Amino acid sequence: MKELKIFGVVTAFTLLLYWGVEPFAHSQMHAHVDKKVMMCIKNR
């Protein structure tokens, strides 16, 4: 049981790490670039 608990903790932290670096960071980055593109279009 202890091993499964440890495995659960390691997996949870790994998934959290993955979520932050991949889908979450990229969603913010694209929003950032989109915002810039929209500003360029508006300024024209």
Added chain:
Amino acid sequence: MAKFEKAKNLNEWMDQRLAVNTLKKVMNTEYWIPKDINFLWAMGMVLAATFGILTISGIFLLMYYKPDTATAFDSVNYTIMTEVGYGWLWRHIHGIGASLVFLIIYIHMLTGIYYGSYKKGRELIWLSGMGLFVAFSAEAFSGYMLPWGQMSYWAGMVITNLFSGGSLEAYGLVEWIRGDYVPGDAYLTRFFMLHVFLLPLVIIGLIVLHFGTLRIPHVNNQEGEEFDYGEHAELYKAGKVKESKVIPFSPVFLSKDVFVMGVYFILFFYLVFYQFNFAMDPVNFDPADGLKTPAHIYPEWYFLWSYEILRPFSKDLGLVLFALSQVIFFMLPFLDRSPNVAPASRRGLFKYWFWLMVVDLIVLTFMGKLPPEGIWNVIGLVAALTFFVLWIALPIITKLEKKL
């Protein structure tokens, strides 16, 4: 010269000349491992296996890769990915391997920190392990240069610029490292040499040293219990397997290692075949262009935490703190003043120190990838400051710790 008798078989012949039976005992059948451990103790062998896979996939990639700025990008993205049979497979194995090796290194390191496996005779295990971390970091960085895409070029530009030392403006040193004013052909070829020859050589040497440092103090166990290995080894050899607190490395411990490796390789090859994109930055699929800076420059995920320590401060302070963050983990055995070798959960304030450090490293990693603006800047600064506050607090809280 020693007197040699006629050997009865090959094993005896080898034993007379190379003492293979003694070697087998010392390194396998009578290399004693404590029983009270969990699957986290298999991470070392998982790392060794991943390094093996990186070496093999690297050898195959080396057969078609061309270390020349004019042909490097195409040799990777065209020749290896489309023309060479299964070239894509070797590349994805190499890319996923590079990413996972760091995930396991971090799990391995944090396991050592949690269970206090770096003190009371185990200092050299930690120091040689940290040496491996630095060597693997250099190996990953030099490898990232080789596809000669936009991120290779600009990450190379940013990282080599750090050697100018901020206000010291040591551009001569930067040019010496690059072999040119900007990353170019000389730069690519020397990083190629480092990646495929010098650094792997250093890594292999350090792995041997790391294994060697384990032999005398022995592997730690889940409770940090100290016992007489010789006495328990005798119990095991006398057949009192249940009473003994140890098991031999081979075949008993190794069989569990192989099971953990099996589970790990399911994840490994799932990523290789279905999720290889996460180890391949889309920006790096544009060829290197010194006249076009990408909107976001960020390192691979495993360097993000230290990158974020560099970013929120002024140029010089950022550089000093960044340099400090790279070496501070080396100091762990000397900054931890507590005599206790025990899991963090039993060590009072250290328990909170450990989990705060884990959360802080994760927050720093997230912030390193997010665009440096608004609230992310503030969170990044707080997390970077927390990192140093934790290190300053470590000797104090461990000194206050009660002896268990």
